[in-house]
Amino acid sequence: MHILLTGGTGLIGRALCRHWQAGGHRLSVWSRSPQQVATLCGPQVRGIGELHELDGEPLDAVVNLAGAPIADRPWTRARRELLWDSRVRLTERLIHWLARREQRPSLLLSGSAVGWYGNGGDRELTEDCPPAAEDFASRLCGAWEDAARQAEALGMRVALLRTGLVLARDGGLLSRLLPLFRLGLGGRQGSGRQWMPWIHLDDQVALIDHLLQRPQASGPYNACAPEPVRNAEFVRALGRCLHRPAFLAVPAVALRLGLGELSGLLLGGQRALPARLLADGFDFRFSDPEAALADLLSARPAPANS
Ligand SMILES: NC(=O)c1ccc[n+]([C@@H]2O[C@H](COP(=O)([O-])OP(=O)(O)OC[C@H]3O[C@@H](n4cnc5c(N)ncnc54)[C@H](OP(=O)(O)O)[C@@H]3O)[C@@H](O)[C@H]2O)c1
Numbered sequence: 343m344h345i346l347l348t349g350g351t352g353l354i355g356r357a358l359c360r361h362w363q364a365g366g367h368r369l370s371v372w373s374r375s376p377q378q379v380a381t382l383c384g385p386q387v388r389g390i391g392e393l394h395e396l397d398g399e400p401l402d403a404v405v406n407l408a409g410a411p412i413a414d415r416p417w418t419r420a421r422r423e424l425l426w427d428s429r430v431r432l433t434e435r436l437i438h439w440l441a442r443r444e445q446r447p448s449l450l451l452s453g454s455a456v457g458w459y460g461n462g463g464d465r466e467l468t469e470d471c472p473p474a475a476e477d478f479a480s481r482l483c484g485a486w487e488d489a490a491r492q493a494e495a496l497g498m499r500v501a502l503l504r505t506g507l508v509l510a511r512d513g514g515l516l517s518r519l520l521p522l523f524r525l526g527l528g529g530r531q532g533s534g535r536q537w538m539p540w541i542h543l544d545d546q547v548a549l550i551d552h553l554l555q556r557p558q559a560s561g562p563y564n565a566c567a568p569e570p571v572r573n574a575e576f577v578r579a580l581g582r583c584l585h586r587p588a589f590l591a592v593p594a595v596a597l598r599l600g601l602g603e604l605s606g607l608l609l610g611g612q613r614a615l616p617a618r619l620l621a622d623g624f625d626f627r628f629s630d631p632e633a634a635l636a637d638l639l640s641a642r643p644a645p646a647n648s
Contacts, residue, residue: 344368344400345554348432349407349453351375351382353513354505357547358405359383365551370396372408372436393439400445403554406452406490408432416602417478425482429453433489441496449499451553452490456506456539456566458483461610464537468617469504469562477606487562499560501553506539506566506614508546509631511638515540523580529590531597534574536611539566542628542637549616552624564616568629573611579632583639 345362349355350371359369369387371379379389390396410428415421433452440446459467460475473480483504493500507515522528546565553559571579581588597605616624628634 343402343554344370345403345405346370346372346396346401346447347405347407348372348436349409350387350405351379352407353510354508354543354546354550355405355407356383357510357543358550359387361547361551363387393436397443401443401447403447403449403451404436404440405550405554406433406436406450409453409486412455412457412479412482413604413607415604416600417604422478426485429482430485430489433486434492437489437492437496440493440498446496446498449501449554450490450493451501451503451550452487454483454487454490454502454504454562455479456504456564456612456614457607458487458504458562459612459614461606462537462612462614464613467564467612467614469564470617474612475610477610478603479607499557501559502562503550503553503565504562504614505546506541506564506570506612508543509540509634509638510543514543516635516638519580520584523577523584523586523588526586527590528577528581528584528586528588529592530574530577530588531592532573532594532609534572534577534591536573536609537570537613538573538576539564539570539612539614540576540631540634541566542634545626545628548627549619549624552619552622556622559622561618563618564614565619566614566616567626567631567634568616568620569631570611570613570615571631576631580635583632583635 363384373389376389376391410424457479460473460480462474487502577588
């Protein structure tokens with residue numbers, strides 16, 4: 343298959359490139375730094391700076407993961423604009439280009455997040471649930487999904503990845519938490535009662551591949567492990583894996599003062615369940631967060647992109 347990725351140089355994208363290169367697929371990555379793509383994603387992966395570079399080349403699928411990091415800094419007006427532009431408007435550009443193509447790929451797999459549901463409290467959230475609350479992140483995910491769904495009118499199958507917190511060896515949430523936890527300064531955020539839908543990177547890659555291969559898979563999929571945990575439980579598991587105490591707590595008020603509305607991502611959560619993937623027979627390798635953390639923190643070296 344010839345697969346085009348946006349966000350292919352990111353945490354999930356690089357892992358997908360490794361997996362699909364090994365499977366013999368042909369990969370193109372639309373990137374702001376196309377010259378870096380082969381180094382980041384693998385020597386056989388082609389970087390393109392403009393979509394028209396693929397005009398006239400048959401394409402089987404598009405995986406759309408690009409987006410500026412959402413939890414890195416407070417959501418000022420300029421930051422919100424960038425978060426929106428790098429997801430919603432980028433997806434709209436992608437759709438306009440697809441609409442102009444003579445040959446269209448049959449599938450668009452497009453990013454979203456469990457944040458689509460807003461803060462869900464203790465309610466179990468499956469894909470048939472409406473949003474539980476509205477905030478900037480839920481509006482962003484909603485607009486991102488709506489933009490991607492426009493590909494349905496082009497005759498394409500569209501599957502949406504409502505992704506939880508991706509646990510990986512290098513990058514993502516763990517790389518932000520580990521320095522503090524290793525110093526024994528780790529702990530829960532606020533009350534620690536908020537739910538944390540999480541997923542091991544290997545399962546994220548496997549489920550995206552599963553959705554690529556299943557001709558009937560379309561619509562939203564919660565991309566998170568079958569057993570979400572509360573924040574306090576997650577930090578205890580991380581502390582145990584690192585043999586470090588994790589008793590501290592960052593007060594909710596400090597997070598609200600320091601981060602503004604972004605604090606809602608840390609203090610709220612979703613008890614999201616991957617109902618559609620489970621119904622489809624997808625087999626999660628990691629459903630216990632402690633086993634996932636132990637695997638990621640073990641001495642096994644990170645795979646190289648070669
Ligand atoms: N990782 C998670 O825990 C998680 C959870 C839920 C949802 N998601 C979503 O899933 C997607 C992939 O996640 P990830 O962790 O792999 O992301 P990532 O590592 O942050 O990479 C995202 C990619 O997006 C592109 N990008 C960044 N800023 C951009 C901008 N201003 N304009 C256009 N493109 C930009 C970059 O590609 P180039 O530099 O090559 O252009 C980057 O490699 C993201 O959109 C994210 O919101 C991730």
